[in-house]
Amino acid sequence: MTATIAYDRPVSNLIDQLSATGHVTHTPYRKTSVTLHHNDGNVSRLSHQGVLNGWKTRKASAHFDVDAAGAVAQYVKVNEYAWAVGNKAGNQSSISIEMANATLGPNWTVAEATWKNAARLAGWNFAKVIGERPSKSNLFYHHHWTSTVCAGPYMNKIYDQVLAAAQEAYDHFKDSHPTPGPDTEPFPGASYFHTGQKSPIIAAMHQRLVAEDCNRYQSSANADIWGPGDVKSYAAWQQKLGLEGDDANGIPGKTSWDQLQVPNI
Known part of the structure; x- marks a missing residue:
């Protein structure tokens, strides 16, 4: 099952169900904005499943x-890419929240x-x-992209x-870090990871991430595109190693460190 974002609140996972409709373009794009919409539907039918059911019959x-x-x-x-704003450039560059x-x-x-809760998300x-603070130049309503009243006069x-x-x-979120889990036992060179310095092992890991298409692993981890060497790209690498849950928290630890020794790189 495709994973949802690593949000700090529950997120119902309907990704694979919508993907099965064919109304999703599985091509990664650099996201630069967020767009808010209203559902434009019958109030009594606006459950998450009800929204999905509507999208099963229209693109x-x-x-x-x-x-x-x-x-x-x-x-x-x-x-x-989501079929949301009625504008190709907007669908490519914006994250849409209904x-x-x-x-x-x-x-x-x-x-x-x-x-x-939409604003928090x-x-x-x-x-x-x-990677940018919300402003009037990157937090939009649907009518920014196309001729519509959405998200409505009230909004x-x-x-x-x-x-x-x-x-x-x-x-609140920009300086938050993953909670350490079982794969965060101290190891040589761990301090380099968060100080910006690179031990030989970490530097070699960076090279391997790039050589083996780091972006592809990041995308598969439900992430946007980051350069190698940060918490999120390391989490993508940990997932590539087959680690799950707290073992793939983006913090170098003994489990993943043992698999990243120089002879193996």
Whole structure:
């Protein structure tokens, strides 16, 4: 099963179910923005599964959906193309987050629990995928890309609040690090990893990551494209070694270190 993002809250996994419809383009792109939408649907049918059912019959998709209670589901890997904004460049460069509308038009109101959790999720994506702080130049509503009222008049009125919530989440997530797990026993050279210095072993590991297409492993780890040598690319390498869960937390430790000794590189 394709993994969801490593969010700190539950994420319902509907990635493979949507992929089976053919409404996903499995090509990685550099993401530079987040786009918020309202579901534009019958309020009584806006469960995560209900949204998926709708996309099974029409060529549409988004990376995430946030329901009326604020719960999150993922449908498309964050670095892939979703059929969401009605604009090719936007679909390539933006991560789309759908929000359950609490009422129908003309206002298309969205519950506070929904938009606040969507903004928080946007902040996570800015911190962990895009690498830039949310601003008016990269946090958009659907109507930024094409002629539509989405995300609706109500969301237009509270855009500044949404942006502030996304920025607060970004500030929270940008300096967070993985929680150490079983694969984080001290080993020679570990301190080099977070200081920017490179021991011979770590330098050799970098070279091997590049030689064996680091980006491909990062993409398979549900990540965007990073250069080799950071926590996220090391986590991708650990997954390539067959490690799972806390053993693939992006922090060099004894389990993965034993497999990265010079004779094996």
